[in-house]
Amino acid sequence: MRILGIDPGLAIVGWGVVEVQGGRFFPVACGSVTTPAKTDVDYRLSVIYRDINEIIEKYKPDELAIEELFFNTNQTTAIAVAEARGVILLSAHQHGLPIGEYTPLQVKQAVVGYGKAEKRQVIAMVTSLLKLPAPPKPDDTADALAIALCHGQSSFSRRYGIKN
Helix, strand or coil, rough: CCCEEEEECCCEEEEEEEECCCCEEHHHHHHECCCCCCHHHHHHHHHHHHHHHHHHHHHCCCEEEEEEECCCCCCHHHHHHHHHHHHHHHHHHHHHCCCECCCCHHHHHHCCCCCCCCCCHHCCCCCCCCCCCCCCCCHHHHHHHHHHHHHHHHHHHHHHHCCE
């Protein structure tokens, strides 16, 4: 199974594609979609939509995993991220991809084993689990790979009836 993990944002959308074979994970590709600051939101959303479509068409994932929206104190940022998340979900739906959604706590628990792990711990585990030569950059890309790993572990557990 091939999973596209997404860490949504308006300025940076982290993405990572992993292949799951027999409960083992293999990196396929990763990167980030960046949008130019100080441009209209509608333009930035169109860039995200276009680039996510290209990634889906190029890497042909079987499923998409995305981080659930985390509301913090900045409502303006939360709304912009929600809009970006919306165009990503639209793209996945139009490509017929099943979608898994995970909280940051679930992702950290799956990848590090501790739901309140620090970002550096998540990055270190992603690098180790996928046997990457260096930590993925930017951090949003590492987060996207962590989301894909979380989905892969969750899917494996569901498929084989393993309870957490």
